[in-house]
Amino acid sequence: MQIQGITAAHYEATTLAVGSFDGVHLGHQALLRKMAAQAHAAGLPALALTFFPHPTAVLKGWSSPSYLMTPDRRARYLREAGADVVIIQTFDLAFSRMPASCFLDLVFEHLHPTQIWMGDDFTFGHNREGNRAYLEEAQLSYGFDLNVVPPIVIDEDVVSSTRIRSVLRAGKVDNAGRMLGRPFAVEGTVVPGAGRGHDLGFPTANLKVWEEQLLPAPGVYAVRAKMSEQTWPAIVNIGVRPTFDRDFPLTIEAHLLDFDGDLYGKQLELHFEYWLRGEQHFASVDDLCRQIRLDEQQARKRLKREGRYVR
Helix, strand or coil, X not given: XXXXXXXXXXXXXXXEEECCCCCCCXXXXXXXXXXXXXXXXXXXCEEEEEEECCHHHHHCCCCCCCECCCHHHHHHHHHHHCCCEEEEEECCHHHHCCCHHHHHHHHHHHCCEEEEEEECCCCECHHHXXXXXXXXXXXXXXXXXXXXXXXXXXCCEECCHHHHHHHHHXXXXXXXXXXXXXXXXXXXXXXXXXXXXXHHCCCCEEEEECCCECCCCCEEEXXXXXXXXXXXXXXXXXXXXXXXXXXXCXXXXXXXXXXXXXXXXXXXXXXXEEEEECCCCCCCHHHXXXXXXXXXXXXXXXXXXXXXXXX
């Protein structure tokens, strides 16, 4: 179940997790699983309260697309992690100026949590005045138990949405997948392209994605392409087609290796497994075709070796 805004919800007793949850990474998943287990043991609904737009985008501004996933996809993964209900609260400048006490009053008027769950670094309210210490002091007056879940650490560093964005911008999609607990994915609609891939013998699906979606660094990747319930190995190029169009805008082109059919207008998910190489300019079309064949061989080998693709 998904609800738009706190005021649209009305519950007598709940457990509540609060956070931005962009990416729903391993740390978020651990928090949701623990909350859901206690909620269900007590016969209460497990609620996840999140925000859109992202507070950082509103307060500091993002100069480039930075979301790890769409709000709907985030809600889906929150439910898979254990939330019975996902509440998406609109975050704007007016909401950002709400004092922490008013935010808590709003939450308790509509959600009545007996437990509040949060990560150690979560803050809320005007000037970030609501934090762990604030909630610890508020427990007695509001009548709830506070549960703070420690972060997940990988390679001696805390898993965070910020860190995942950083490794994606460096093209390290396998590192991002380790922190997410699943491959980083991009979804969109297949739209007509220039048709050059088809002419070269490597037909590509050009993906139109949400304009706020963060993309991995330009380059060529081994991915799993999913449509409905079927999956194909694929190579994906993110870039500007330097061999043909020096001033072309950034595109996402997927060559599905074992697919024969029409994809136009279809919804496609690309699950990024490995970086293969950076985007290159080739002296000739023949050189480009030779490299694409090598990319295809490498993608098949890597996906099969890791057991991520069986056909």
